[in-house]
Amino acid sequence: MNFDSKKIMPRFFVVIVLMSLGGLYILGNAAYLMFMESEYWEEVSRKLVKENVPIPAKRGNILSADGQIMASSLPEYKIYMDYVASDKDPEVRQELQAWRDSMLDEKHGVLDSIATGLSKIFPDKSAAYFKNRLKKGQRLKRRNWQVYGRRISYIQYKECKKLPLFRESPFKGGFYAEEFNQRKKPYGSLATRTLGALFASKDSARYGLELSYDSILRGKEGVSHRAKVRNKWLSLVDTPPEDGCDIETTIDVSMQDAAEKALLRQLKNINGDVGVVVLMEVATGDVKAIVNMTKCADGEYYEIKNNAVSDLMEPGSTFKTASIMVALEDGKITKDDFIDTGNGQWEMYGQVMRDHNWRRGGYGRISVPECLMYSSNVGVSRLIDNNYKDHPEQFVDGLYREGVGIPLNLPLVGSGEPRVRRPKADGSNWSKTALPWMSIGYEVQLPPIATLTFYNAIANGGKMVKPRFVRAVRRNGEIVREFPTEVIREQICSPKTLKDIQDILELVVSKGLGKKAGCKNFKVSGKTGTAQVAQGGSYRTGRMKYLISFCGYYPSDQPKYSCIVAIQKSGLPASGGGHCGPVFSEIAQSVMAKGVYRDVAEAADSNSVFVPDVLDGDVAAARSVLQELDIPFRQDWNGEDDGKPVWGTAANNGNMVALEEDKTLNEIVPDVRGMGAKDAVYLLECRGLKVRIEGVGHVVSQSLPPHSRYKKGQTIHIKLKR
Numbered sequence: 001m002n003f004d005s006k007k008i009m010p011r012f013f014v015v016i017v018l019m020s021l022g023g024l025y026i027l028g029n030a031a032y033l034m035f036m037e038s039e040y041w042e043e044v045s046r047k048l049v050k051e052n053v054p055i056p057a058k059r060g061n062i063l064s065a066d067g068q069i070m071a072s073s074l075p076e077y078k079i080y081m082d083y084v085a086s087d088k089d090p091e092v093r094q095e096l097q098a099w100r101d102s103m104l105d106e107k108h109g110v111l112d113s114i115a116t117g118l119s120k121i122f123p124d125k126s127a128a129y130f131k132n133r134l135k136k137g138q139r140l141k142r143r144n145w146q147v148y149g150r151r152i153s154y155i156q157y158k159e160c161k162k163l164p165l166f167r168e169s170p171f172k173g174g175f176y177a178e179e180f181n182q183r184k185k186p187y188g189s190l191a192t193r194t195l196g197a198l199f200a201s202k203d204s205a206r207y208g209l210e211l212s213y214d215s216i217l218r219g220k221e222g223v224s225h226r227a228k229v230r231n232k233w234l235s236l237v238d239t240p241p242e243d244g245c246d247i248e249t250t251i252d253v254s255m256q257d258a259a260e261k262a263l264l265r266q267l268k269n270i271n272g273d274v275g276v277v278v279l280m281e282v283a284t285g286d287v288k289a290i291v292n293m294t295k296c297a298d299g300e301y302y303e304i305k306n307n308a309v310s311d312l313m314e315p316g317s318t319f320k321t322a323s324i325m326v327a328l329e330d331g332k333i334t335k336d337d338f339i340d341t342g343n344g345q346w347e348m349y350g351q352v353m354r355d356h357n358w359r360r361g362g363y364g365r366i367s368v369p370e371c372l373m374y375s376s377n378v379g380v381s382r383l384i385d386n387n388y389k390d391h392p393e394q395f396v397d398g399l400y401r402e403g404v405g406i407p408l409n410l411p412l413v414g415s416g417e418p419r420v421r422r423p424k425a426d427g428s429n430w431s432k433t434a435l436p437w438m439s440i441g442y443e444v445q446l447p448p449i450a451t452l453t454f455y456n457a458i459a460n461g462g463k464m465v466k467p468r469f470v471r472a473v474r475r476n477g478e479i480v481r482e483f484p485t486e487v488i489r490e491q492i493c494s495p496k497t498l499k500d501i502q503d504i505l506e507l508v509v510s511k512g513l514g515k516k517a518g519c520k521n522f523k524v525s526g527k528t529g530t531a532q533v534a535q536g537g538s539y540r541t542g543r544m545k546y547l548i549s550f551c552g553y554y555p556s557d558q559p560k561y562s563c564i565v566a567i568q569k570s571g572l573p574a575s576g577g578g579h580c581g582p583v584f585s586e587i588a589q590s591v592m593a594k595g596v597y598r599d600v601a602e603a604a605d606s607n608s609v610f611v612p613d614v615l616d617g618d619v620a621a622a623r624s625v626l627q628e629l630d631i632p633f634r635q636d637w638n639g640e641d642d643g644k645p646v647w648g649t650a651a652n653n654g655n656m657v658a659l660e661e662d663k664t665l666n667e668i669v670p671d672v673r674g675m676g677a678k679d680a681v682y683l684l685e686c687r688g689l690k691v692r693i694e695g696v697g698h699v700v701s702q703s704l705p706p707h708s709r710y711k712k713g714q715t716i717h718i719k720l721k722r
Contacts, residue, residue, distance in 0.1 A: 055237065057219030059181060060244030062195055062209060065252050065288070065471070069186055071195050071210070076151040076182040079160060081134065082143045082174040100174055103165050104138055110164045111135070117163040121156055122148055151180060183210075190256050193306040194290050194412070194469065195249075208306070209247065209469060212411045216473055219244035246474040250286035255279055258590035259289040266583045267293060267301055267567065273545070274568040275301070276308045276448050278467075279587065280456050282559045284485045285465035287449075289587075309415040312445040316531025317375045317576065318551045318564075319404075319441030321501065322454060323384050324372060326398030329497045332387035333368055335504070340365045341378040348385065349432040353378050356530070369504045373512030375528055381436035392423050392435045402492040403464045404454055405444070411469060419445040441531055448549070452564040455526070455551045457489065458505070459559035462498045464489040506556045516581035517550050519588055525559075526552015526584070528576035533568065546574035550584045563587060614650035618679050619659040622650055632656035645682075649674065669716070671706035672699050677720055688712030695720035 062071035115131035137145030196208020205211035222241030344362025371379035405420030457464035505525035672680035
């Protein structure tokens with residue numbers, strides 16, 4: 001093919017020239033940007049362009065045992081105003097600056113509208129305050145002038161964005177916000193020391209589960225950079241953030257609330273200094289409630305420290321159970337043995353051991369169970385000293401064998417580990433008084449949760465499990481990791497020793513010093529504790545301080561929950577059974593009342609005597625309810641449920657409800673005492689009587705004597721009382 005070079009070459013030349021000119025133009029612009037406008041673009045990059053900007057991940061939630069949110073991250077904002085416009089083009093920049101200044105000119109009224117709107121959103125500041133603050137920032141030409149001094153919520157921020165000028169884009173109007181993730185707790189202070197907290201400025205964990213499970217909760221940060229697209233600065237995501245997972249705790253909100261209220265009430269009644277409650281599920285070791293209250297300078301109680309897991313104190317008489325268990329297991333004593341406690345005082349190696357009732361003559365000769373029932377210092381210390389004084393290391397080995405003194409390794413930073421001293425071979429760290437005083441809870445230090453772990457093992461058939469605070473990790477509602485129950489000791493003692501100890505602990509509550517911890521409808525087992533708190537290494541300086549406690553489990557026959565109540569207080573009286581027992585009882589009954597113990601069918605078939613009290617009145621209606629709930633009952637009248645009322649009495653004989661018909665003749669005044677108001681009024685009015693009521697509750701007295709004759713239309717006054 002022939003080419004006409006005279007025509008082709010000029011065209012190539014033109015193309016080359018155009019391309020060269022284009023290249024020179026690009027190079028010229030690049031040089032102009034690099035040298036002539038370098039200062040401007042450096043300023044823009046400092047103000048607007050950011051590379052490798054971290055994108056915070058959303059922190060995971062902390063959930064209760066039933067999935068309720070106990071701690072969650074919500075956005076909060078700091079709001080600012082930029083009074084200096086920015087743009088590459090000087091004319092555009094001047095035009096934008098002039099518009100922004102004019103909008104803030106008082107003549108337009110926009111400034112007043114903004115100030116008034118801000119005052120409505122933040123009522124603690126007046127419109128005049130906001131107006132003066134906005135004018136001051138404009139006068140100073142600040143780029144990051146804080147409009148309001150504190151962080152605001154998302155709703156407040158959205159309300160601010162509705163105001164004039166503020167509704168514009170940050171590039172145009174100058175209003176912008178800095179976002180923070182703030183940790184919120186819907187249930188306020190409930191279990192706050194266990195849940196933990198974050199540093200407000202750094203968004204990093206401080207203590208509690210927030211710190212222990214921080215790597216799971218915080219997630220992974222993403223990365224972004226700023227770029228201008230179509231004259232708008234945008235944040236472009238390079239690596240998206242990975243939100244944190246949720247952790248499902250073992251805390252039950254209703255149990256936690258009940259435990260806190262019961263403890264606080266008693267602390268205020270006895271002017272306690274520090275109070276602790278830990279409620280644990282026997283089989284799993286799940287901590288269902290944990291309360292730590294400290295009295296502060298204002299006289300109110302707050303959760304300042306997680307005393308339940310961190311306080312290392314001499315436990316006192318709750319430790320006697322472990323001492324007796326060691327001696328029983330080693331065959332040194334039996335449950336049928338007796339020991340002489342004298343008049344409540346006994347000299348031991350130059351020091352006097354005293355029982356709490358030594359001024360009243362002591363207990364004299366008592367049995368091994370009575371040593372725990374009446375918390376005899378002399379009895380327990382003599383039993384242990386008589387059998388282990390020549391080989392104290394055997395006693396300490398026995399304590400470790402049953403799990404007392406071994407580390408729990410709890411997943412809470414700052415948790416204390418038990419301190420049970422072992423005697424050295426040369427005896428350099430041991431004195432003759434060490435063993436008898438250790439046997440009654442001195443010379444050792446345990447956090448309250450360690451004491452509870454031991455008693456929980458007694459309730460759990462001898463199996464010691466580690467206290468569990470977190471059951472699972474969830475992502476988008478799905479379980480991605482579970483934390484199984486950890487067994488510390490498969491068996492802390494032989495079945496015979498365990499049965500002996502269980503029997504004794506039940507006697508402590510039913511017949512001993514722990515009576516106030518008992519409950520009407522189910523049996524409780526446990527041990528009281530009262531110990532002097534050493535101050536400055538001495539027990540005799542200033543006003544005495546005491547650690548009083550009650551640790552136990554319930555129901556005794558089929559244990560479901562174990563609990564410890566410990567209170568530190570100054571001065572007498574100080575009684576573990578008298579002061580901590582009622583708190584234990586109230587918590588136990590609250591758990592039962594909320595239906596968290598067992599279903600009615602299980603209770604009806606058990607030996608725990610879980611039979612409800614039924615008021616007198618329409619016993620036919622009561623029969624229908626008892627049948628539906630499968631609760632055993634007995635009736636003394638014939639007839640099926642035909643819907644007609646049968647008036648009578650109901651009695652709880654411990655194993656079933658006895659329903660008896662009232663066969664009083666119609667012309668005879670019926671006995672309505674013990675009935676509820678509704679049944680009493682209905683029965684009396686059916687017989688032609690006019691009824692006048694006083695009070696609320698059930699009937700305690702009636703003006704017309706039961707079984708007396710009456711006339712129709714006669715008035716009867718009944719008095720009710722709760």
